[in-house]
Amino acid sequence: MYKLLLGILPLLFVGCKKEKAVEKEIVKTIDNTCYSSDFMEKILNLEEIKSEAKFLESETKGKGKIGFLVDSTKVNNGWDYSISVGYNGPDRFETYHIFQASSDQCNSLKIMEPVSGDYISIEKWRQMTNESVQPESGLKKGKYNLPIESLPRVDVKFLETDFLPEGSQQYTCGELKFRYFPLTPYKGMDLILVPMDCGDFDYRYYLLTVVENKIVGELYVEGIWFDPGKDDKKEEFSSYEISKSGKVTVTTDHTLDGESQSITNAYYQISDDGKIIEIKK
Structure with a gap:
């Protein structure tokens, strides 16, 4: 009898042992939808x-x-x-x-x-x-594209206008109207030539940069210079080039009695704000 009970007890323990529940895999979903x-x-x-x-x-x-x-x-x-x-x-x-x-x-x-x-x-x-609204300009836009070289004088026909950009009074030679020749737009500014033919020189052109109707930069780029107080037949003939990147090269031919003695170059850069800065070599 005892042997029978001892034989049954292990079976009871085995039968009563709890099995561990199998965990279900939980799949998390991510909602990428916005409403x-x-x-x-x-x-x-x-x-x-x-x-x-x-x-x-x-x-x-x-x-x-x-x-x-x-x-x-x-x-x-x-x-x-x-x-x-x-x-x-x-x-x-x-x-x-x-x-x-x-x-x-x-x-x-x-x-x-x-x-x-x-x-x-x-x-x-x-x-x-x-972005600030750019004020309307009274200057005509230039029709040329960079690069630009000195144009034949016959092609440079200056326009006259009553519109006076800020700072233009010193470039009018005392006249009421402002004379200029439009070259080209460049980085939101206008590049123009103005004649400074009053006084001793009747052929001198300045390059001006005009930003928001204000003259910001100036540079003498073309014309003839001589010393009015001397009769030594020395003259300087200047011409210019403007590259696509806004680099200005002014070439000056130094002459004596009409014969070239030497040629020099000066280099400048038109900055994004309109200033014309000399490039030191």
Whole structure:
């Protein structure tokens, strides 16, 4: 009897032993989809919208808030959103900006450029907004392209205008009108020639750079120079070249009795702000 019980006990223990449960594999999914509410939050966090919201609240004594109008279009497995941002007034919705976004591109938010109607990046929109509007110039644009060499004198026909760029008085030889010859635009500025034919010299041209209707740089580049107080037949004939990179080379032929004695070159660079800087050799 005891032997029988001892034989049964191990079977009981084996039968009562709990098996360890098999853990099911958990697959985590990441949702990369953004919805209109996500983009509205991004828009509200833009510094420009914060500034407009603050101004609107001030103008309406706290009653006006930035509002949204959202137009959703189903595209394949996602959504395209057109989000109008503005003031939701008591009579109508006043649109400030229109944004464009897609549910599968959470980091892409574009804004409509009002003139062209194109959607551009926020960075480009900020750049265009911050760029100052260039004042309209009263000078005609030059028709030549860089590089430029000294033009034949017969082709240099100076224009006259009542428009006086800032700093032009010293280049008018006492006349009421401003005389100039337009060469070419360069990096947002105008390159022009002006004649300084008053006094002892009737053939002297200066190169001027004009930035936002202001004369910034000057350089004597072409003409004849001699010493009026001497009768030694010495003269200097100067001419110029302007490269595509804005480098100006002034070549001077030193003559005696009409015969060339030596030729010298001087080099200058037109900087991005319009100054003409000598390049030391």
